[in-house]
Amino acid sequence: LSERDDISDEQRDRQHQQLIQQWRELGDAAASRDASQAFRSASDAIKLRLRDYRESRKQLREHNLAMREALCEQLESLNGNAMDDADPDSLRQIRDRAREEWRRHTPVPAGPGRQLSHRFGEALTALQGLIDSRAGQIAAAKQTLVEAVEALANEDTPARARAEQAKALQSRWREMGRAPKGEEQRLWAAFRAACDRIFAARDQDREDRDSREQARLDQWQALIERLDSWEPETLEDAALLDDALKEADT
Numbered sequence: 001l002s003e004r005d006d007i008s009d010e011q012r013d014r015q016h017q018q019l020i021q022q023w024r025e026l027g028d029a030a031a032s033r034d035a036s037q038a039f040r041s042a043s044d045a046i047k048l049r050l051r052d053y054r055e056s057r058k059q060l061r062e063h064n065l066a067m068r069e070a071l072c073e074q075l076e077s078l079n080g081n082a083m084d085d086a087d088p089d090s091l092r093q094i095r096d097r098a099r100e101e102w103r104r105h106t107p108v109p110a111g112p113g114r115q116l117s118h119r120f121g122e123a124l125t126a127l128q129g130l131i132d133s134r135a136g137q138i139a140a141a142k143q144t145l146v147e148a149v150e151a152l153a154n155e156d157t158p159a160r161a162r163a164e165q166a167k168a169l170q171s172r173w174r175e176m177g178r179a180p181k182g183e184e185q186r187l188w189a190a191f192r193a194a195c196d197r198i199f200a201a202r203d204q205d206r207e208d209r210d211s212r213e214q215a216r217l218d219q220w221q222a223l224i225e226r227l228d229s230w231e232p233e234t235l236e237d238a239a240l241l242d243d244a245l246k247e248a249d250t
Contacts, residue, residue, distance in 0.1 A: 002045040009053035016046045057107075064105040068116050071101055075123035079130060087177045088134040095127050132180070139179035142187045145169055149194040153201075163202040166195050223247055 001015055023031075023039060031039075047054075075098060082091070102120060107113075149169050152162050173191060178184050227244055 002042060002049055009050055012046065013050055013053065013057075016043070016050070019043075061107055061109050065108045065112055065116065067105040068102060068108060068113075068120065071098060071105075072116060072119045072123055074098075075120070075127060079123065079126040082130055086130070086134055088131045088138065089177050091127065091131045091134065095124065095131065098124070098127075135178065135180045135183075138176050139183045139187065141176055142173065142179055142184075142191070145173055146187055146190045146194070149191055149198070153194045153197040159198070159202040159205040162198050166198045170195065219247075 001012060001019070004012070007015075020043065028036075078094065108116070149166055152165055152169075155162060179187060223244060230240065232238070232240070
């Protein structure tokens with residue numbers, strides 16, 4: 001194994017560790033002095049060949065450990081200084097990126113690595129608590145909007161004005177961020193249903209108004225056509241003109 005050139009240092013190191021483990025599992029009683037010495041000499045030759053590789057691996061572990069420690073410090077600082085109106089969606093993104101960053105910085109030294117893992121877990125738990133708290137506040141605020149838009153849908157006021165108020169409530173909804181997943185879906189379904197009722201009433205009112213306007217246009221057109229074809233012959237025909245003027249005023 002120490003003399004092979006067709007494998008990488010990583011493969012050589014892994015196979016070396018496997019051979020050492022197998023040797024230990026056989027027990028000291030199964031080894032003669034000559035065999036032990038031969039195994040140790042071959043193992044030392046492998047270690048010598050892997051010296052630069054292992055040094056670089058050591059430096060990598062130390063670097064990853066430092067990066068993980070910095071990540072813990074950043075999360076702890078965030079947890080201690082988060083604003084009261086922090087957006088839970090932004091916090092969720094930070095949480096997910098932190099997990100990805102943590103997984104990316106591996107391997108690390110075993111002992112310090114275990115301690116940092118515990119610290120990282122506590123920081124994530126605290127961050128999740130902050131996310132849940134903010135999402136809960138948003139759920140309560142959105143419930144208030146649901147009640148407001150439902151009351152608006154039941155009002156007997158002009159549909160166009162109610163539709164404008166509903167649009168304003170929709171803008172406030174979009175600015176709030178997301179409630180917890182199940183709550184967000186329930187609240188949105190109720191909010192959207194009430195908005196749909198308001199906009200349907202507005203559309204119906206618009207159709208009714210258009211129909212009334214079209215009917216008036218048809219009446220105007222009929223009056224115009226009637227007068228276009230009218231040819232008065234006597235002074236008494238002026239009464240027809242008076243009637244037409246009254247119809248136009250109406």
